[in-house]
Amino acid sequence: MIIEEKKDNYLGKQCQLVIGPAGSGKSTYCRTIMSHCQSIKRSVHLVNLDPAAENFEYEPTIDIRDLITLDDVMEELDYGPNGGLVYCMEFLINNINWLEEELNNYEDDYLIFDCPGQIELYTHFPIMKSIVQTLQKYDYNVCCVYLLDSQFIEDTSKFFSGVLNAMSAMIQLEIPHINVLTKVDLLDKKLQRSRDFERYLEVDSSLLTEDINNRMRPRYQHLNEAIVQLIDEYNMVNFLPLDITDEESIAYVLAQVDNSIQYGEDLEVKEREDFTEVDDDDY
Ligand SMILES: Nc1nc2c(ncn2[C@@H]2O[C@H](COP(=O)(O)OP(=O)(O)OP(=O)(O)O)[C@@H](O)[C@H]2O)c(=O)[nH]1
Numbered sequence: 001m002i003i004e005e006k007k008d009n010y011l012g013k014q015c016q017l018v019i020g021p022a023g024s025g026k027s028t029y030c031r032t033i034m035s036h037c038q039s040i041k042r043s044v045h046l047v048n049l050d051p052a053a054e055n056f057e058y059e060p061t062i063d064i065r066d067l068i069t070l071d072d073v074m075e076e077l078d079y080g081p082n083g084g085l086v087y088c089m090e091f092l093i094n095n096i097n098w099l100e101e102e103l104n105n106y107e108d109d110y111l112i113f114d115c116p117g118q119i120e121l122y123t124h125f126p127i128m129k130s131i132v133q134t135l136q137k138y139d140y141n142v143c144c145v146y147l148l149d150s151q152f153i154e155d156t157s158k159f160f161s162g163v164l165n166a167m168s169a170m171i172q173l174e175i176p177h178i179n180v181l182t183k184v185d186l187l188d189k190k191l192q193r194s195r196d197f198e199r200y201l202e203v204d205s206s207l208l209t210e211d212i213n214n215r216m217r218p219r220y221q222h223l224n225e226a227i228v229q230l231i232d233e234y235n236m237v238n239f240l241p242l243d244i245t246d247e248e249s250i251a252y253v254l255a256q257v258d259n260s261i262q263y264g265e266d267l268e269v270k271e272r273e274d275f276t277e278v279d280d281d282d283y
């Protein structure tokens, strides 16, 4: 069954790019998904792209610190932590063959990339985009998993800033994009069951506008409405809640990510090109 082999091979080349602001829970998410995958016997590899990372519960299979570390850059070039981080990431891009060689060793596996938290890497530096392009060159289906700390729903203006950053990353990367609201276990259980919480997961734009306009001076009304419209138009209104203490919640997030990797636009093109002999029903 040549077609089956092709399909298996293709589905094996998947990866999640886990990004989000500093402290949003990226490393914890990666650890949680690794542990969940271990329990469901799925083979996954952790890729560490954070040159400042310290300890990992699961040893990364590919680790940027084998190429460069933030400590070395800060010491040798006398850079501060932010400049040093950008230097490390640019160094990675200038030596992308290092990553390509590492990828070649694991080309049939499911990779989970734990990325650094500097927001500028996702909003205006082309670094993550270069990494995505490298992965795509090697036929990986890449999904961006954008994490936002659930404390961002404490007030609507904070939520706006979180959503706009997520949107900026989505526009830059141009890959399937899943928003995840992290640290839900820290939220009050009553709040989790309330309509207030739901409207942040599947945002009701009219309620958002009403809420923000009630809090801010009238002169900002038009701006608020324009932002909400933008959020609406880019379909950035969905967040998956992740409670790392609840196996079902973890499984649900993973299923959504898997789905977006398999059924993203890239796959549709590949399906047509590579799997034309297989019935649509098989997918
Ligand atoms: N209770 C709870 N704590 C969490 C969760 N996710 C992360 N944390 C805590 O939040 C802090 C930051 O988590 P990390 O996973 O290191 O966040 P990160 O995004 O990798 O941080 P950077 O790599 O520094 O950008 C740690 O103290 C974690 O223990 C969660 O789902 N629940």
Ligand SMILES: [Mg+2]
Pocket (backbone or CB within 6 Å): 026, 027, 028, 050, 114, 115
């Ligand atoms: Mg981290």
